[in-house]
Amino acid sequence: MSVSDHKIAITARRSGPLQGRLRVPGDKSISHRALILGALTVGRTLITGLLEGEDVLNTAKAMRALGAQVKRSGNGAWAVEGVGVAGFAEPEAALDFGNSGTGCRLVMGALAGCPITATFDGDASLRRRPMKRILDPILQIGACVETAEAGDRLPVRLAGARDPIPIIYRTPVPSAQVKSAVLLAGLAAPGQTTVIEAEASRDHTERMLAHFSAEISVEPEGAHGRWITLTGQPELVPAPIVVPADPSSAAFPLVAALLVPGSEVILTDTLLNPLRTGLTTTLMEMGASIETLGIRSEGGEELADLRVRSGALRGVEVPAARAPAMIDEYPILAVAAAFAEGTTVMRGLTELRVKESDRLAATAAMLRVNGVAVDIDGDDLIVHGRGGVPGGALVATHMDHRIAMSALVMGLASEHPVAVDDGSFIATSFPGFVEAMRALRGELG
Numbered sequence: 001m002s003v004s005d006h007k008i009a010i011t012a013r014r015s016g017p018l019q020g021r022l023r024v025p026g027d028k029s030i031s032h033r034a035l036i037l038g039a040l041t042v043g044r045t046l047i048t049g050l051l052e053g054e055d056v057l058n059t060a061k062a063m064r065a066l067g068a069q070v071k072r073s074g075n076g077a078w079a080v081e082g083v084g085v086a087g088f089a090e091p092e093a094a095l096d097f098g099n100s101g102t103g104c105r106l107v108m109g110a111l112a113g114c115p116i117t118a119t120f121d122g123d124a125s126l127r128r129r130p131m132k133r134i135l136d137p138i139l140q141i142g143a144c145v146e147t148a149e150a151g152d153r154l155p156v157r158l159a160g161a162r163d164p165i166p167i168i169y170r171t172p173v174p175s176a177q178v179k180s181a182v183l184l185a186g187l188a189a190p191g192q193t194t195v196i197e198a199e200a201s202r203d204h205t206e207r208m209l210a211h212f213s214a215e216i217s218v219e220p221e222g223a224h225g226r227w228i229t230l231t232g233q234p235e236l237v238p239a240p241i242v243v244p245a246d247p248s249s250a251a252f253p254l255v256a257a258l259l260v261p262g263s264e265v266i267l268t269d270t271l272l273n274p275l276r277t278g279l280t281t282t283l284m285e286m287g288a289s290i291e292t293l294g295i296r297s298e299g300g301e302e303l304a305d306l307r308v309r310s311g312a313l314r315g316v317e318v319p320a321a322r323a324p325a326m327i328d329e330y331p332i333l334a335v336a337a338a339f340a341e342g343t344t345v346m347r348g349l350t351e352l353r354v355k356e357s358d359r360l361a362a363t364a365a366m367l368r369v370n371g372v373a374v375d376i377d378g379d380d381l382i383v384h385g386r387g388g389v390p391g392g393a394l395v396a397t398h399m400d401h402r403i404a405m406s407a408l409v410m411g412l413a414s415e416h417p418v419a420v421d422d423g424s425f426i427a428t429s430f431p432g433f434v435e436a437m438r439a440l441r442g443e444l445g
């Protein structure tokens, strides 16, 4: 299937200064949500800047299989003709989400309140990832798992609820996917569905629901949490969506520009949502030069251009409470930490173990094999930076796009080239990554 059919080995070599402007592709989280929520509106949602990566394209296919009309009219320009809340039709074949946990889990939530049955499946990486975190709340809402072994892993056959029940749900893990799945299921339920999270996670679902005229309120809960209440059975009204550039993709050229001496790069239109900016906060604590230029607002989200200049970094301690705001950025932060002077301690990384790979183990292995001293202590990752990285090794990417891109960024600044065994999964989130880095004068091939 799709990207995993052909392995693509890629090598990165020490490069001269990186220079130029780059708009990385659209935000993955917002792109999935634009398609799914667009499919639940009554009318036509116009989307610009949609990420056309494999993960999002699989969500588009799923929306079509469930009865929405989803059309591409140009580069990143898409239109979704919705079927209305709870209006999905039963798909003829299994829904294949490829490598995408977000697509799969959000659609499970959206389907949970519809009286139809569907099979959810994905690639070998997605088949290893836990689904109980989604199935638990949606079973409370009234959905049923019909799979022979009602297990925690894909493939899962799910029957949506005929009469969905509004629930109050405290998320047991800090996860925007779990929160979003409950809210999407709650759309079909009468009355109020509430999600309580102890640590605030990315809030694109809440913002987009409000953008589509749903009644949703967000109150603080404890020191870092939120209490989110959605009134069910709204008529979602289409509104245009402009997808900003993905800060989780911008992270790769951003760190590359910090590490390659003499570099100056501008990353345009980058999403500034405060629940996504943990990496830039941490890098600035490490001494990075990152300027935020021209802050503006579009479609309920803030964006800006980021000017990044290379310079020395020092080790820091990254608190566990920051993890939800930078959960996808630890592999690339670990690369920055390896080039810093001193030790960086990243605390509270339990959730990294259930990403596209066991990212805690894969990140440590990526660094070790390239001559960096790393420890894993419980759920903490400790990188002993020495101001530079020997490199020279082949990195196992384990079907994980972010491990692949992190390793290649490391190779642009290390003494010896760094290769990855398979860069094909980069297309799930950042199609054109190699070409974009080459355009900045990075030596990738």
Ligand code: S3P
Pocket: 028, 029, 030, 102, 174, 175, 176, 177, 178, 180, 202, 327, 328, 351
């Ligand atoms: C995402 C949430 C995060 C993140 C993923 C995208 C989302 O996962 O890792 O890449 O769009 O909701 P968790 O919710 O499992 O932390």
